[in-house]
Amino acid sequence: MEHSQTPHKDTAHSKEDGLYLTLFTSTFKISACTFGGGFVIIPLLRKKFVDELHWIEEDEMLDLTAIAQSSPGAIAVNASIVIGYHVAGIPGALISILGTVLPPLIIISVISRFYAVFRDNAYVSMAMEGMLAGVAAVITDVVWNMGSDVVRTKNPVRIVMLILSFIAVRYLKLNIILLILLCGTIGAAETVMRQRAEKERGW
Amino acid sequence: MELLALFWSFVQIGLFSIGGGYAAMPLIQSQAVDIHHWLTMTQFADIMTISEMTPGPIAINSATFVGMQVAGILGSVVATVGCVLPSCIIVLTLAWAYYRFRGLSLIQGMLAGLRPAVIAMIASAGFSLIILSVYGQRTLPADLLQVHIIPALIFVIALAVLRIKKPDPIAVMASCGLAGVILLSIF
Missing domain, CATH: 1.10.12 (Lyase 2-enoyl-coa Hydratase; Chain  A, domain 2)
Structure with missing residues (x-):
């Protein structure tokens, strides 16, 4: 299968009327209906842009997803940027960011405005207390799943990093940005060394 | 000045929340609760709860909420833009590099190495939420049975x-x- 070398900004779609509008309404609608973050939004974007609109090829979508997941920031935003860029270049990226960011911006602005009033209500406060226990459970479940993935790799470096990082953040109060930079460097060094070792074994 | 601090805080949150989803949580706690005292721990827990119940990424929801508390609508827009800006630059650079070189293996390898640290950070922030929920205060009490x-x-x-x-x-x-x-x- 032949890959296009550049995003489709010069192809026929950009001349179609309403390309930007479709891009905006699609990302807006998907963002407004996506609860539970990045890993949920990618299948929805795929369904829209690969299956319905046919703007992106199936295997290109996989690579675009990898870019979205490899970049810092919210996966939902990253996925929109990379799809918008693929479909209509930089303006496309800006429009799909707007579509993705507006729904939460509007919803949370409204909630935030009434937050103080809501929070003083006894029943709201009880519901929040119950839901906080729920969030704690959801996050524990997520950490449990992610942690057992790491343990299952049986890579001792990663398991030790997991334990040391937890101690560093929780008890030594290490600055987390410093920790990320440190572990990113270790991760990159480990990858380079492993690739070099594999290459030597190959020769 | 407060707007600039807000912007810069969320640029850092956007830049260093790697691995999506809950990875932003410990950074938001660090910036908004511990460093700048824009939120109390209870407000932080509330925004995590609200985020779970409303659409949109945790980082964007928090940016809007914190921005609104600090400087109204303008604050929420400034914080959101700050949060999205690093993604924009990095994703576009990677996308460009991808069309150019078609290879992301070093970055993906680096991310795999970073993963344990990200999980540990999420675990630590999650632990704070469990303590707040079960003990009603920020730190563990002397008597652990006072749940x-x-x-x-x-x-x-x-x-x-x-x-x-x-x-x-x-x-x-x-x-x-x-x-x-x-x-x-x-x-």
């Missing part, structure tokens, strides 16, 4: 249900809210 029974019960049951039945987290959250209202108003 608030109802949230502790809801936490244990919710976790068991999540582990065994793997339901939609939204349904779990809604049920927990309902259970909170019913149990706390009876007892």
